[in-house]
Amino acid sequence: MSGELVGLVVVSHSGRLADGVAEVAAQMAPDVTVTPAGGLPDGGVGTDFEAVLAAVTEAATGAGAVVLYDLGSAQMTAEMAVESLPEPDAAVIVDAPLVEGAIAAAVSAQGGGDRSAVADAARAAAGRPEVADTADAAGSGAAASSGAAADSGAAAASDGAAGARAEITLANEVGLHARPAALLARSIADLDADVRVSLGATDADAKSVFSLMSLTARKGDTVVVTATGAQAEDAVARVTALAERNFDE
């Protein structure tokens, strides 16, 4: 299984930091191999080229690897290690926040994302999560037109692509907190559909854990799930089913 999924490598100056980031990321993605490479061989702080090369070599089999780093020499050491691979293209180094990036990448990899999708997920974890406000003309326009198609349940969106929509009242205890948000994002990661979840005026990219969490949707809130694209109906059905199972809480 792990050979089919993109693997992650966490390069850090500290062994404990690399281990900790790998631990937190792996929790969200049970089938993804997250390999830590941190610290010097004697346990000191620094980056060990040989350890990084071993980790990257191991992770870059099968579907390849995405490499995250903390700072300074960790980036340069990661670059040297990737350049030393028989196939340097097998690994992508991303400039992303280490913890959030690793988690976003792990969730994307778990959903079957390829190297560039996993790398994009890590990069997108930088800065503020993607949240559209009604005040932003473009974002609200899209949300409103999806909303207008509401009553038909599933309807063609204005651009002619297949579209689907559902309203879900969250019944689970924690709402769209980290774990449910990760489950939701993971459940639709492999579908060819653009899926949005909105709460009131804000909406979120349903394939991004951080975007979903930033809605801070709680128990009792009603969120609207809209999807466009070839597998829009599947996407809405999966999200609805997950919510009906109370996110397996």
Next chain:
Amino acid sequence: MGCNAERVAEVLRAGGATVAEHKAELIDLDRAIGDADHGENLDRGFAAVLAALDGGLPETPGAVLKVAATTLISKVGGAAGPLYGTAFLRAATTLGDASELDAAAVATGLRAALDGVVARGKAEVGDATMVDALAPAVEAAERAQADGGDPAAVLAAAAGAAKEGADSTVPLTARKGRASYLGERSVGHADPGATSTALVLGAFAEAAR
């Protein structure tokens, strides 16, 4: 007048000795604007290079430099590892399997080293890094070579310019590496990597005389 593998190894040994001698000074410089490990990192790396050369001398100058490069990359453990390592590796590659280095080869090797450091670290002159020592060193080396200098004269010119370049980092704000996190507070300190670059080139020049 050329330098063979044995001479290049001697020159490297002199560089290693200088790093060991100035280890505490480099640590102090890095304590002021970094994490106090530059002297330790570089000394660990050069000690391993010397041990590797003691284990057997490769046949060509390029091969000697390649041993230095791979050893530094493996052993240094900080930014200096990939940077010094890439510098030596690029120089080694450029020199190919020539059995002796003339003045032109020394200048070409230094230029390749600088290109490698810039490619790896993306720093420019004025960012307060080792590039501030190495870039003027390469220019001085090329001038000395064009003026008909021998390998020792080329290295001497490089060393002099590197020393000035290292001193020029004192008033600068660091824009790359760990010291860049300090912003304005990095002003007033010599960059450790620029200082070690000047020390190592100084030792190379001395040993090549």
